[in-house]
Amino acid sequence: MASSTVVKELRGLVAATFTPLTPEGEINPSLIGSYIDYLIEKQGVKSVFVNGTTGESLSLSVEERKRLAKEWCEKGKGRLEQVIVHVGCMSLKDAQELARHAATIGADGIALLSPSFFKPTNADALRMFLQEVASAAPDLPLYYYHIPGMTGLNLDAKDVLEGIETQIPSFRGVKFTSTDLRDLGQCVSYCRAHRLSVLYGVDEQLLGALIMDVQGAVGSTYNYLGRAINHLLSAFEAADLDRARKIQFQLQHIITFAKKHGFDLTVNKQVMCEVSGLPLGPPRLPLLRCSQSQALPIAEEIRKVLKDH
Numbered sequence: 305m306a307s308s309t310v311v312k313e314l315r316g317l318v319a320a321t322f323t324p325l326t327p328e329g330e331i332n333p334s335l336i337g338s339y340i341d342y343l344i345e346k347q348g349v350k351s352v353f354v355n356g357t358t359g360e361s362l363s364l365s366v367e368e369r370k371r372l373a374k375e376w377c378e379k380g381k382g383r384l385e386q387v388i389v390h391v392g393c394m395s396l397k398d399a400q401e402l403a404r405h406a407a408t409i410g411a412d413g414i415a416l417l418s419p420s421f422f423k424p425t426n427a428d429a430l431r432m433f434l435q436e437v438a439s440a441a442p443d444l445p446l447y448y449y450h451i452p453g454m455t456g457l458n459l460d461a462k463d464v465l466e467g468i469e470t471q472i473p474s475f476r477g478v479k480f481t482s483t484d485l486r487d488l489g490q491c492v493s494y495c496r497a498h499r500l501s502v503l504y505g506v507d508e509q510l511l512g513a514l515i516m517d518v519q520g521a522v523g524s525t526y527n528y529l530g531r532a533i534n535h536l537l538s539a540f541e542a543a544d545l546d547r548a549r550k551i552q553f554q555l556q557h558i559i560t561f562a563k564k565h566g567f568d569l570t571v572n573k574q575v576m577c578e579v580s581g582l583p584l585g586p587p588r589l590p591l592l593r594c595s596q597s598q599a600l601p602i603a604e605e606i607r608k609v610l611k612d613h
Contacts, residue, residue, distance in 0.1 A: 314386055314413065314447070314477065314501050316537065317530055318351040318522040319343055320358040322573050323372060325585035331368050332585060333375040340379050342580050347530030351386040352376060353415065353479070357454060358524040358569065361390055363588045366398050370405050377409040385412075392416035392449060396433065400440035413445035415479055420455040427463040431471055434464075438472045445476040451505065452482055462490035469498050479522050481505030485512065492517050507533075508559045511552040514540050524572055528579040528606065529555060532613040554609050562602045574599035579606060 324335040343349045354376045355361040355369050364372075373389045380387050389411045391402035399416055406414050416437055424430040438446045448468075450461040461478055468475050477500045480488055488504070495502050496517065504513035507523040510533065526533055532551055539547035565571065570587045574594040577584050586593040 315520045317349050317526050318353050319349045319526045320353045320356050320522050320524045322584050323359040336375045337379045348534050349530035353388045353522045356390040374409045387411050388413045390415045394419050394421050399437045403437050403441040407441040407444050415447040415449045417449040418455045418457045430464050435472050438474050446474045447477050449479045460487045465494050477501030479503045489516050508556045527576050532610050561605050570594040575602050578603035
């Protein structure tokens with residue numbers, strides 16, 4: 305992984321990782337080594353976004369998040385290209401503590417979403433929050449995690465980006481998880497002019513975002529669909545749009561099929577268990593455990609649709 309003095313551009317596929325839990329609901333960092341093996345060897349995915357939405361970060365304690373981040377960085381050293389640690393919290397002080405910790409364990413960058421209980425009232429307030437967290441780890445690349453569907457924050461990401469590169473020297477880009485292509489396009493236009501990255505977070509719409517010139521993608525389905533989506537990226541780069549569309553349509557079919565079986569984070573995690581064979585355990589309350597029978601049809605559909613990848 306990168307040292308604090310070297311900044312690598314974050315590109316390509318980034319797996320938003322699930323948090324391994326024991327059957328009793330305690331974190332299980334011992335599984336992370338096997339998780340990394342699976343991502344690299346079976347999916348060809350070499351960058352991760354840990355302790356994010358998929359990782360149930362806001363249901364974990366600060367100490368649990370530290371232990372998980374440390375294990376990802378230690379086990380990923382020399383193997384993963386980038387480990388981005390999400391440090392977003394409702395409390396500024398907790399987010400700063402996690403940012404400082406990320407710097408000490410060799411993370412390649414940090415990301416954070418907006419507080420969602422006491423929300424910033426405008427883009428200036430959110431930039432100030434991001435700046436305060438960045439000040440705790442000034443040498444680490446910082447990414448703003450834009451996910452209005454979860455935070456309920458009704459601000460354009462482009463408004464948050466305006467002038468941010470001068471206010472926060474460590475700022476490197478945005479993880480954009482929204483279907484608003486107008487706002488996405490404005491973010492890409494701004495980031496291209498300021499040498500910042502835009503990473504897209506809606507897996508089933510990735511090809512449309514690539515056309516708009518995003519640099520990569522962060523998503524939960526890349527944990528088990530990474531190999532196929534890497535083929536999509538290769539086809540797009542080779543200007544083989546017919547093949548790229550075919551793979552995107554396959555992913556959309558899988559997501560549509562999954563939604564008919566109640567696809568949410570808990571089902572998604574169980575699907576990952578079924579496809580990968582990793583015993584990632586249940587979600588943490590208030591999310592309810594998914595039955596194996598609910599996830600099995602989705603896992604079988606994935607194997608059927610993607611048998612040639």
